[in-house]
Amino acid sequence: MRSSYLFTSESVSEGHPDKVSDQISDAVVDLFIGKDPEARVACETMVTTNRVILAGEIRGEGVMTPKGEWAPGIQREIEDKVRATVKRIGYEQDGFHWDNLTFENFLHAQSAHIAQGVDASGNKDEGAGDQGIMFGFACDETPDLMPAAIDYSHKILEAMADDRHSGAAPFLEPDAKSQVTLRYENGKPVEATAIVVSTQHAEGYDEGDKQEELNAYVKSVVAKVLPEGLITENTVYHINPTGSFVIGGPDGDAGITGRKIIVDTYGGAAPHGGGAFSGKDPTKVDRSAAYISRYLAKNIVAAGLAKRCTIQLAYAIGVSQPLSLYVDTHGTGTVGDDALEAAIFSVEKLGGLTPRAIRTHLGLNKPIYEKSAAYGHFGRTADGDFFPWERTDLTEDLKAAIAG
Structure with missing residues (x-):
């Protein structure tokens, strides 16, 4: 392995459309497992302009009857859970609003052919839910025992989200992305050579004094997140490099469950088997x-x-x-x-x-x-x-x- 090199990882915020989908899918998993710890869930979500669509296969007590029919009241609970998740993230925009969005649910009963392979029976132990x-x-590299570039990328966006929710940064909107490039010497990160942050923002924060306020805020967050010494006079910042970022989230780009598997794991610093996590029960x-x-x-x-x-x-x-x-x-x-x-x-x-x-x-x-x-x-x-x-x-x- 080379001892001196540049390495980059990215992260996306909770308001990124793919992450909105992931959180909705996992909110559905939590709802069903909360009713039946042995529930089977494979929930895919798509979000776009003021619309959320669920699809997939499910099974569980309090969720579906043995005949594959919905348990009483559960469809309303699913919709309420979806809207609550979107509200928690912070979407109250014309193009995506927790209260005004159209919700469609195409979840259905799990295939019996999958169930027969996974369920324990007789002397057969429970099998894996997939190959x-x-x-x-x-x-x-870090106290979290994670690759540094992805660890810092996550923490930048998490800190910004905390400030958005608390009101400390009211000009921020939910959608954002980050990217950190680190220079390694002898296998250890010694300098951040480039920091990229693109964040959805309120109207007007793409010019003049307000743009400077946004830029200064992002740099202050980066300075708090990265360990002392990694930011140097040579560090290059790219903050909202395309200009305006007012239209974002599912209104700006459709989101689908499972499209951010490298963000979810190790930022490209380790292999990935290819399977997503969100929307799936632990079988x-x-x-x-x-x-x-x-x-x-x-x-x-x-x-x-x-x-x-x-x-x-x-x-x-x-x-x-x-x-x-x-x-x-x-x-x-x-x-x-x-x-x-x-x-x-x-x-x-x-x-x-x-x-x-x-x-x-x-x-x-x-x-x-x-x-x-x-x-x-x-x-x-x-x-x-x-x-x-x-x-x-x-x-x-x-x-x-x-x-x-």
Whole structure:
């Protein structure tokens, strides 16, 4: 691996149209799992000018009857949840307003052919909800054990959103994007060479003193987020480089669930298996296996067993056991990668890497997902039931397994 290079990652705000879709899809997941922890959900959302459309497959007590009919009152609850999510994000614009938008629901009962492969029956353990490969990653570049460029990109937009919601920056509107380019020397970030922030704004903040106010505000946020020393006299800023950004969100561009999978993960600093997270219940290994992979990689780095760690898992639909486990510490491990693979399988606390074991260990059958659908699923703070895959409670178990 090169020791000196430039690397860039981007993030998008909670008001970006694709992220609006992700949050709505995960709000639906939370609604259904809150009624039935074993609910099956595959919810896709599309948003455009004053319109939200849901589609996908669902199943669960209090959601649909065994005949595939809606449970009483649930369709109204779904619509209310969707509108509440849009309101929380902050959309009260002519082109996208939580109270005025048109809502359409095309969710329907889960395919029986999928259910027969996933459900446990007789001596058959519950199988994976789909085939695929999933990756987890951790590194020691930041306290969050995340790649620095994506970590800072998220935190810039999150800080701006906090100021928008609190009223500290009333000129901001919900849609925004960020991008951070870092220069690395000897594998460590030493300078931010470029910062890009494009934010939707109130009328008039694209010229004169108001534009200067917006630019100064963005630079002040960046200065608070990035560690001291990364911003230098050579750092180049591009703030709203196209000019005006008044029309935005779903009115400016349609949004669809699952289109920001690199933003959701590691900003391109690690591989991605290709599956999105939002809108899926945790039987879908696209989601749960990606979470356990991050959890394992983070605990390996937190335990001091490596400075960087990539983990891959693979599954087949309807099959409970993973097809493969791959660990790569990129030459930074204190023990061999094969020893780490063996250690993972030997930790009794995990209970294995089947879909059921993953959900049990991490406590995934809970309504915890809407919070994950903006500003990255990883590098967050484990808090009660939320973001359990960010805990570092496996470090001693891994070290003990290595010691034998």
